[in-house]
Amino acid sequence: MRELQRFDGTRDLDWDTVWRAFEDDGAAIVEGFVDPRRLARLQADFEPLIAGHAPGSTTAGLWTEFHGVQTKRITGLPRHSEAWVELLCDERYLAMGDRYLGADDYWLNTGQLISIGPGETPQLLHRDELNWPHAVREDEITVTAIFALTDFSEENGATVVAPGSNHWEGTLPPTPPGTTCQATMPAGSALLYSGKVIHGGGANRTRDQWRVGLHAGFCRGWLRAEENFQLTVPLEVARELPARAQYLMGFRSYAPDFGGRLGLVDYDDAARLL
Ligand SMILES: O=C(O)CCC(=O)C(=O)O
Incomplete structure (x- = not known):
């Protein structure tokens, strides 16, 4: 069985090798991507949030199964964690978006905690780019990272x-x-993957372990992002975020090198309302 290539993020990485693996296999694992102090802060910030959130989704039909009946999904994370905003602005992570979607030419698609609980069945395998079936083309329209906040195991x-x-x-x-x-990996690792690779959350066969991942992807700036950040992140929180994070979450307007500007306010950058 073909396995994903894995890299040691605690060393000075040759990122060209990582991106070659990403392009060959559609995904690559970087262990130690999140340093232990930031990982501990993320875990501490999110623990109460996860504890207070019920598993399952209220969206009917196929989505109930897709989201997982024993899985907790939580958005609006900048309200709860400065450490997450720091990770979002990590240059190694943004390099993935810059490389595959064009420098500064993308939104954060979602920043979502996915906590898979005991008894969960395997998620439907899918390609993330099928969020936008009419926009699929040869190059990437979305790329994603899943940061492991607990160890990820087969079980x-x-x-x-x-x-x-x-x-x-x-x-x-x-x-x-x-x-x-x-993609088994220790807490602190990142699974980086293409919008074209077929994947899905695994079954949780344990009796008492929650598998917690921070699922955070980018999509092209001319696409509508999955998470509605302008409603999940209150304006007073958005005002305090670094400019790059504001931009990624659509609190600033999209200004590509080529083509028209999008998300304007009075035909000016939305940043003026901040
Ligand atoms: O949680 C995972 O491992 C993958 C989740 C996923 O691909 C999704 O919900 O779209």
Whole structure:
């Protein structure tokens, strides 16, 4: 079975090698991406939030299953964690967006805690780019990181990935037996993956472990982001964020090198309202 390539983020990494693995396999694991102090702050910030949140989604139909009945999903995270805003502005993470979507040419698609609980079944395998089926094209329209806030194991629901499926033909081709692996990784690691790679949350077969990941992707600036940050993050919180974070969450306007500006206020940058 083909496994994902993994790298040691505590060393001076050769990022070209990481991006080659990302492009070949559709995903790569960087262990030690989040340093232990920031990881501890993230865990402390989110622990009460997760404890107070019920599993399952209120959205009916296929989404109930897609979101997971035993899974907690929480958005609006900048309200709760300065450490998350710092991680969001980490140059190594933004480098992924700059490389695949164009420098400063993208939004944060969502910054979402995904806490998979005991008894959860495997998530439907999917490609993230199918959020926008009419926009899919040869190059990337979305790329994502999942930061592990707990260890990810085969038993507790480590993300299932089909390495190389970013090159498979078809909208959502089937994954024959033996073509998937699980992104097992210690807390503090990052799974970086393409919008074209087939993947999904794993089943949690433990009796008492929650697998907590911070699922944070970018999408092209001309696409509507999955999370409505202007409603999940209050204006008074947004005002205090670094400019880069404000931009990523759509509190500033989109100003590409080519084409028109989007998200304007009185035909000026939305930043004026901040
Ligand atoms: O939690 C995971 O491991 C993956 C989740 C995912 O791909 C999604 O919800 O879109």
